[in-house]
Amino acid sequence: TQLLEQSPQFLSIQEGENLTVYCNSSSVFSSLQWYRQEPGEGPVLLVTVVTGGEVKKLKRLTFQFGDARKDSSLHITAAQPGDTGLYLCAGESMNRDDKIIFGKGTRLHILP
């Protein structure tokens, strides 16, 4: 069974600080996505990474896919209260069953 473990589960930091959250697995994934979900809403896609070692930037967010395509990280620079939410990573299965599995998420709270 492929599993995605996200850490930390919860993170509460002050506005302006930097942070990194992680998504790890013992399995290899074809691609990995990061989503952000706010209460009462569906997940919203932030980025898809496909190539091992790939780095993508989205304003203050930097996403990296591990060289072996087993893990990923999300780094936020100068966090703002608007970054508050549940960050989910999701991986596309390598065993060609076209299923996308999700980690349990990191719940991020930015204090003003």
Add this chain to the structure above:
Amino acid sequence: NAGVMQNPRHLVRRRGQEARLRCSPMKGHSHVYWYRQLPEEGLKFMVYLQKENIIDESGMPKERFSAEFPKEGPSILRIQQVVRGDSAAYFCASSPEPSGNTIYFGEGSWLTVV
């Protein structure tokens, strides 16, 4: 989220009743996924469908749950004889092609069983 339409957004059912959740994928998307999310949890895969075909239902409970995606009309997730443990948010997502790729979510249907 734009484009994947789910309804109803909120549904309240008494124990033993049936719940039907609908999902219209984004225009041009022929692949639909259903996920369930419990409070404070991530999303658990339930079923993956193409038009008129169930591709993977490994995450569906064996009893009371069924899903379909007919040639015409929305995908339906049906829960018969609901129990309190079925209370959750049910999310539908769609993609234009197989091999996973990127899937786009609807805003979810919140089922409450009383």
